Amino acid sequence: MLVSRPRGAAAPPLPLALLLLAAWAAASGQLHYSVPEEAKHGTFVGRVAQDLGLELAELVPRLFRVASRSRGDLLEVNLQNGILFVNSRIDREELCGRSAECGIHLEVMVDRPLQVFHVEVEVRDVNDNPPVFSVTEQKLSIPESRVIDSRFPLEGASDADVGDNAMLTYKLSPNEFFILDIINKKDKGKFPALVLRKLLDREENHQFRLLLTATDGGKPELTGSVSLWILVLDVNDNAPVFDRSVYEVKMYENPPNQTLVIWLNASDADEGINKEMTYSFSPLIPSSIRSKFLMNERTGEIRVNDGIDFEVSDTYEIHVDVTDKGNPSMVGHCTVLVEILDENDNSPEVFVTSLSLPVREDAQVGTVIALISVSDRDSGANGQVTCTLTPHVPFKLVSTFKNYYSLVLDSALDRESVSAYELVVTARDGGSPPLWASASVSVEVADVNDNAPAFAQPEYTVFVKENNPPGCHIFTLSARDADAQENARVSYSLVERRVGERAVSSYVSVHAESGKVYALQPLDREELELLQFQVSARDAGFPPLGSNVTLQVFVLDENDNAPRLLLPPGAGGAGGALSELVPRSVGAGHVVAKVRAVDADAGYNAWLSYELQAAAGGARGAFRVALYTGEVSTTRALDEADAPRQRLLVLVKDHGEPALAATATVLLSLVESGQALKASSRASAGAAGAEAALLDVNVYLIVAICAVSSLLVLTLLLYTALRCSAPPAGGACGPAKPTLVCPSAAGSWSSSQQRRQRVCSGEGPPKADLMAFSPSLPPCPVPDVEEQTIGGEHSGKEALRAEPRTSHVGGRHPTA
Structure with a gap:
């Protein structure tokens, strides 16, 4: 595993380095590795599983996986040993361009429980790009009258690498007339220039062929060269001169066309036609810059011609030539460095990766629902993004890393109250005025069997005429379950018990799906006046939940017995x-x-x-x-x-x-x-004894009637109160009052x-x-x-x- 450390610092002993790395990773929640570009397939990067504290045996059961928002195929993890290795060729220049810092951000996720780790892999530059000149030959025309120490700017080479690998040095082939001087332009690089060290004589040497070589600072060094063809001109001995050799201009991006960038001013010591000048872009300027700016040949004004976008380029280097009309004409040179300032013209971008949808209503607080990443192409405060979540729902955003958030459960869910949530994640930058963007996240709540079927009443009273036909429908029970799907599918069953010498199931039956109650045989009021039993309602959840209800069936009399x-x-x-x-x-x-x-x-x-x-x-x-x-x-x-x-x-x-x-x-x-x-x-x-016995019987009978009558009055009062609160439902067999x-x-x-x-x-x-x-x-x-x-x-x-x-x-x- 490669860990970045300050340049020049001594490497600590390996055990101490591992302890420091583990402590740093635990504190920051991030692992940091580095790998050189152009590494071969299978190159070792780091022991991800070990550094994250994961057991190798857990990787497959816990669905260990690595995700990257861009170029996720460059790196891969071996699930057998937990090692992060290079999967395909990494070209730092293709991945990050000229950026000084280049890295691949990985999201490492495991389930059961869900955990998300951030791994930053730095891609180190190797010296795989030589210096390159835009042309194979540079042509310069120098009058023979130029004085010693006159300077002639040359087009420098460019190197796609960064750091020391892009630090260029120049060397000029040996000659007696010219030496090479290097111009530093405030962190804009070094540019070569020819310096005249000996007066020219066109009659002796009308041209020169020199070789300019650029060497980078990599190991091993790479070089590039360009041929210099120098033509010695005669006659006009004073070239136009700018008041400055380098002009620096700052301007905001997105200016309207024809906006003035700079007004150049050059002078010529000659007189007459040799003093008249025209301004033009140097032939060294690439076409991409020529399309962005316009040059007024007469006044030296440079104006905007096309859209200037900071996110495309933050600097422009414009080489300008001013040529007098002498014969031969003489040319003066200057460089205009245009620095583009950022404006808040890019809205943030929001990316949502759903992980655990739908969410069970019994999910624990803190469960990660989705991963959210944001980005803004602007820089500085214009590119600093903050995220908010609306509306007020049982979820919250937790910042896990720079511009990375986790949508987590903040409070308990209840599907019966709210079955789905429509969340809006809003990202705002720090610009003035700020720009924002939003993304919708639909969170569906999965049902859990947490509600038992419920009847509208704890007890139902049914009146059925005796001598009903067998299989007669006498009542329909209905229980409601607040859950959904299988958890709300209710089935009914009879609670078996004894009624005298017989089971209650010999009198009635309940249809399991509809809840309809049927009388299995004709009822005889002279044998059975009240049949009381219970019906159970159970849902199809796991584990199933249920409740019972009591059904009182009163058998009404019909005239089926003669005196x-x-x-x-x-x-x-x-x-x-x-x-x-x-x-x-x-x-x-x-x-x-x-x-x-x-x-x-x-x-x-x-x-x-x-x-x-x-x-x-x-x-x-x-x-x-x-x-x-x-x-x-x-x-x-x-x-x-x-x-x-x-x-x-x-x-x-x-x-x-x-x-x-x-x-x-x-x-x-x-x-x-x-x-x-x-x-x-x-x-x-005989009648006397009979009457005495009859008298005793009557006394007992009167006492019994009084006791039963008192019990009946109490029962009727209670029954009347229940009837007033919940009117009894009638059966299908047509009971009558x-x-x-x-x-x-x-x-x-x-x-x-x-x-x-x-x-x-x-x-x-x-x-x-x-x-x-x-x-x-x-x-x-x-x-x-x-x-x-x-x-x-x-x-x-x-x-x-x-x-x-x-x-x-x-x-x-x-x-x-």
């Missing part, structure tokens, strides 16, 4: 028959029998009514049946004309649509009072089988099925109350009264 008669033990016959003994002495309004029935349905579908049908052999108009209690009573006093056996048909109907019915047969035997008393005494003993019934209009609920219904949610004990009637309803008419007592005993006939505000639904509570 069922409750007959005492031993009752038989077709359709069932109830047998009773009736004394002939009873009067009107005496209850002789009571038909009891239950309906497994609920609400109106379980509200029963009783009608007396005409029966063969019955006493015409002697009996009637209460519409809602089923009590059979006499309408008049019985007499001997009535048949001893009466057969009545009672039709029991519910209030469903359509109504379902059952028929009960009541067999009445008319007996004398004595026989009735005996039968009554025999039955009273329950109908509120005025109890007084219905009279009394018919007695029904005492049975507890299960509320299947998979959690907790079964719940009683109750219906609450609002106390805010208008009062309903109350039927008349009628009591009758026969033989000092209560006949069992009870007055009809208004239904209570809270009643058991579906005839679950038997009426005494």
